[in-house]
Amino acid sequence: SQQGEEDPQALSIQEGENATMNCSYKTSINNLQWYRQNSGRGLVHLILIRSNEREKHSGRLRVTLDTSKKSSSLLITASRAADTASYFCATESYNQGGKLIFGQGTELSVKP
Amino acid sequence: ETGVTQTPRHLVMGMTNKKSLKCEQHLGHNAMYWYKQSAKKPLELMFVYNFKEQTENNSVPSRFSPECPNSSHLFLHLHTLQPEDSALYLCASSQGGDDSPLHFGNGTRLTVT
Numbered sequence: 441s442q443q444g445e446e447d448p449q450a451l452s453i454q455e456g457e458n459a460t461m462n463c464s465y466k467t468s469i470n471n472l473q474w475y476r477q478n479s480g481r482g483l484v485h486l487i488l489i490r491s492n493e494r495e496k497h498s499g500r501l502r503v504t505l506d507t508s509k510k511s512s513s514l515l516i517t518a519s520r521a522a523d524t525a526s527y528f529c530a531t532e533s534y535n536q537g538g539k540l541i542f543g544q545g546t547e548l549s550v551k552p
Numbered sequence: 553e554t555g556v557t558q559t560p561r562h563l564v565m566g567m568t569n570k571k572s573l574k575c576e577q578h579l580g581h582n583a584m585y586w587y588k589q590s591a592k593k594p595l596e597l598m599f600v601y602n603f604k605e606q607t608e609n610n611s612v613p614s615r616f617s618p619e620c621p622n623s624s625h626l627f628l629h630l631h632t633l634q635p636e637d638s639a640l641y642l643c644a645s646s647q648g649g650d651d652s653p654l655h656f657g658n659g660t661r662l663t664v665t
Binding site for chain 2: 470471473475480481482483484485488490528532537538539540541542543544545
């Protein structure tokens with residue numbers, strides 16, 4: 441069953457601009473994770489935010505979590521052409537037997 | 553490199569063939585996973601192994617048969633597949649337990665003709 445839904449499905453921006461992707465989910469969670477996938481490659485873990493955390497940073501990445509709205513956002517600042525990839529949110533919860541459930545992803549295109 | 557190696561990278565097989573996908577992790581992790589990624593669909597969890605024991609079979613058809621001989625190796629045996637089984641098959645590993653991110657291989661692109 442699908443838990444996370446990303447929005448938008450596709451996003452195209454210019455290099456240097458910020459990119460914001462959103463994820464909504466349905467049930468209570470233990471944590472929410474963001475992954476990145478370059479074309480033809482596997483997924484790479486970016487950041488994990490626990491249910492009792494509201495914001496986390498890692499380099500140019502900023503993730504927020506609002507458990508009251510059951511939503512999260514991923515902000516990439518000062519984007520680069522190399523950030524072009526698909527970005528997925530995934531939720532882990534006891535309701536799901538501890539399994540990680542992925543959304544359909546946002547395709548980000550950063551034009552030089 | 554991700555620490556998780558999948559072979560082959562590409563596989564084309566007929567519906568009557570038998571083939572196997574291989575995954576090896578060099579991270580000392582205790583859990584290994586098979587995921588299926590089809591176009592325009594979320595990743596689908598297929599199987600989970602913890603300490604070589606299968607702990608999850610997500611209603612996967614019996615034409616997919618996993619094997620985990622040890623904590624570092626995972627196989628997916630394929631036989632009499634259907635064209636709709638064409639997809640990217642991703643292997644992943646993790647430490648197991650709460651808050652353990654997944655480490656993915658680069659996948660096997662499978663085409664069933």
